[in-house]
Amino acid sequence: MASTQQSAPCSSQSPPEQPLQVKVVGLFKSSSFQIAKSAAENLKSNYPSTFEDPIIIPVQEFAWDQYLQEKKRELKNEIWEYSAYVMCFINDQLLGNALDLQKWAHKVWNIVDFKSPALYEALTMDYSAKFLRDTKHDFVFLDISIDFYPIGRLIFELYCDTCPKTCKNFQVLCTGKAGFSQSGIRLHYTGSIFHRVVRNGWVQGGDIVAGKGNGGESIYGPTFEDENFSIPHNKRGVLGMVNKGHHSNGSQFYITLQPTPYLDRKYVAFGLLDPILDPQNLEMWDRDCMYCQLSPRRFLLSHLGTGYLGITARCK
The missing domain is CATH 2.40.100.10 (Cyclophilin-like)
Known part of the structure; x- marks a missing residue:
């Protein structure tokens, strides 16, 4: 009688790595929002199996002010003096502003952003115009x-x-x-x-x-x-x-x-x-x-x- 093949115990298997998801929330007409948006999209494009589709949330000015105040109350001393126009999160954990996301993408994932400030200004104007048309x-x-x-x-x-x-x-x-x-x-x-x-x-x-x-x-x-x-x-x-x-x-x-x-x-x-x-x-x-x-x-x-x-x- 053939012996029944036993499955390997779960403890011998490596647990699957949790996929990463970048979330960007920011003022729609800020160039820093465009910088963070680009970094999030580049991470997904270069590491499609590691990163889920990024969550990109543009907001109006009064909504951004409310969001920032809510986050300051939630995170307290961690961001009490936060003054940027964008917040970047990795799996819902605050990473920082657009520059922080750029540095993290470069240091950990070897992604370099070659876009010039002038290009980001142009992207911001185009994005803002479309956003306002839509709203x-x-x-x-x-x-x-x-x-x-x-x-x-x-x-x-x-x-x-x-x-x-x-x-x-x-x-x-x-x-x-x-x-x-x-x-x-x-x-x-x-x-x-x-x-x-x-x-x-x-x-x-x-x-x-x-x-x-x-x-x-x-x-x-x-x-x-x-x-x-x-x-x-x-x-x-x-x-x-x-x-x-x-x-x-x-x-x-x-x-x-x-x-x-x-x-x-x-x-x-x-x-x-x-x-x-x-x-x-x-x-x-x-x-x-x-x-x-x-x-x-x-x-x-x-x-x-x-x-x-x-x-x-x-x-x-």
């Missing part, structure tokens, strides 16, 4: 003058996917395409003023009735409802709608000059100053509004897409 975000370009003297440009990203109705109201008021309201108000920001500028606080304008801060009208009627409170007031440059209480948005808007978390869930934010496309980043308001208590100054803002936003503004 249906729009941009508003505001050329600013003080007493008709040009001082710079502000560029705002409008979160049309998050607050489509609020963004449409702002865009149409900028272009004037809605004409006049039933009450005879011209639905256009041209000629309106910034009636309030609070240093280190916010700038406020958009009263298209008398410019005193007690009027305004939306393209939907006198007022419209609060769309949502998804976007936090956690930094400079947040663009939001002024109201007189819940569901009373008209045409007045504000731009924050610093984090104003006390506005969360009270005012609808729908856009954000782009700090990468606009290096001035509201510094003109800090610099010039120190004189606002002494004398009125007039700000002229213009150009939105194919239309024009002509707003004269005075500091108070």
Whole structure:
């Protein structure tokens, strides 16, 4: 009788190696995100049996800020002073920023990145354009003058996917395409003023009735409802709608000059100053509004897409 062949005990076999997976989470318009993305893809391409497909997660700016704060609370002292625009993980363990991933890929896996900084900048621009097309975000370009003297440009990203109705109201008021309201108000920001500028606080304008801060009208009627409170007031440059209480948005808007978390869930934010496309980043308001208590100054803002936003503004 033939003997039964015994299987080798499990303990004599080498345990299978766990495949590696790189995860990259970062600000979509940052070149460091592109560097990390490229490193992760190169690892998979050169070692397909060792690495699983990388997880690449591009996020918008306000989402990145929230993600970073959550990770700081989770990991505590390990990344408390972390300031990069991207985080890289190996099997869900934090490795570091884009440079850390590049160094690890070179030291452990002998992968060298030969792409130039200029190439990464070009890749970032192309990727950002596609990302924004996919998310249906729009941009508003505001050329600013003080007493008709040009001082710079502000560029705002409008979160049309998050607050489509609020963004449409702002865009149409900028272009004037809605004409006049039933009450005879011209639905256009041209000629309106910034009636309030609070240093280190916010700038406020958009009263298209008398410019005193007690009027305004939306393209939907006198007022419209609060769309949502998804976007936090956690930094400079947040663009939001002024109201007189819940569901009373008209045409007045504000731009924050610093984090104003006390506005969360009270005012609808729908856009954000782009700090990468606009290096001035509201510094003109800090610099010039120190004189606002002494004398009125007039700000002229213009150009939105194919239309024009002509707003004269005075500091108070």
